[in-house]
Amino acid sequence: MNLALKKSINFYPLEQGLYHVYDASTSRHFKLGEQEVNWLKLLDGKTPVEVLRGLIPLEYFDKFINTVQRLDLLEGESEGESKKEPFSPLKIKVLNLDPSRFIDNSGNLPVYVRNFLNWCSLPLLVINLLMVALLVPQVENIRETLTFNTFTVFFYFFAILITGIVHEGAHALVAKSFNVKVPQVGMMLFFLHPSFYADVSGINLMSDRKKRIKVLIAGVQGNNLLMFLGLMLTFIPMGETALSYLLFFTAINFVLMFINLIPFVEYDGYYIFQELLGEPRFARNALVSQLTRQNKKIEYTAYFFISQLFQFILIVSMLVLIHDGVLLLWDAPWVDVLFLVLIVIAYPALMAFKIRSAK
Structure with missing residues (x-):
């Protein structure tokens, strides 16, 4: 029986001759060297095993094939037994999208986004904190102006949509700037709350911890930017109700920044915490x-x-x-x-x- 690599296996160059290998059928990520990837590409289902033994050094052949089978990378009987991504009631995915069409054709945008966030996030944070201190009296009036009605609920979900797209988009673009493949983005219920996600698991294959942390903190930096834009818009003359909703949007981003940095639940702060401790x-x-x-x-x-x-x-x-x-x-x-x-x-x-x- 000829050996055939699963069609769901994808290869992406990573760094220093290494490849990010992604299995879309199980949402698993691997890191392999260029030589191993070349051997995997030989498993096309047409080449007999006897021929493969002549293409792959004999001293590595058996170990290589055993590893491929153990990782469930082959088509055939093992495919039906492949382990799907485990279900978690804390992370219920309701929408999955492949962002490759946009991200892979974004040119130098990921690098520009990464550099902008690196250089501007701290000054923007300082400005945001000063602005919040100045706007405290108006913020205290939000609860008096806003009422919990259907429009407020829809506005809240609209605000979550915008902040989620920017937050996860920042993760994805900064990951791409380091040549990390982002195979999925989407929406989920995280602790019953509507949230968005970007699969940047490929960063765990990078050897540079600073790069991994930059990807992890990019989402919070995106919220910081939205908060800055919201605060700047408060200088535009507008009605009291419109101002209250604008401040509500700004407050949502501020709260999300804070919650995302808390390491006691699996938000970005937890993964940054892991990286700093060096303990997965x-x-x-x-x-x-x-x-x-x-x-x-x-x-x-x-x-x-x-x-x-x-x-x-x-x-x-x-x-x-x-x-x-x-x-x-x-x-x-x-x-x-x-x-x-x-x-x-x-x-x-x-x-x-x-x-x-x-x-």
Whole structure:
């Protein structure tokens, strides 16, 4: 039987003769050398194994083929058993798009975006903080001017759409500037909240930690830019209601910047935290240390309890927000009962899922 590489396998040059290998059928990423990639390309399903033995050095052939089979890179019987991306109730993907058509044809735009964010983010942040201090009296009036109605809900989701596109677009473009392939972007429910994502997992194949951190922090820098633009627009004469919605949009970006930098949930801040510590899967290690009482470290214990408190507050706040939105459509007693039950069971269900995933 001839060996055929899965059609879902894609190769992208990375750095120093290395390739980013992406399997679209399982959403898995690999790093391989140029020689191994050339050998993989020989597995076209037409070349007999005997011929392959003459093309691939004999001392490497068996080990290479075994590795390819173990990684499930071949068409055939193993394809039906291939591991799909595991489902997570915390990250429910509702939309997947391939951004290649735009990003791969963007020319030098990714490099320009990266340089702009690197040089301008700190000055913009300083200006934003000064502006916020000046606008505090007006910000305090937002709650008096805005009412929780259908228009406010739609405006909120529109603001999330804009901030999400800019946030994830910044991730994707900065990753592309380092020649990292971004195979997917899309929308998901993260802790029940509408969010966007860009698959920049390929950065883990880069050897330079500073480059990885630049990709991870690019989204927050994008929110910082939107916040600056929103604050600048407040100088334009406008009505009180319009100003309140503009400040609401600015506040959303400020809150998202803050939340994204918190390392106690799997937002950007957590992955930056991992990079700074040099310990992948830190959250899982902290959870396992509490469950097994092995490898006990004070930093694991502190992280575990703070992260659980933060995640509990996050889940409850999202459920309360959804509850208020549902009441606009169905103002009935059963809505209160339903969400009370959800609040009671949500966190235990989350912990049960995490414990199961950690095993």
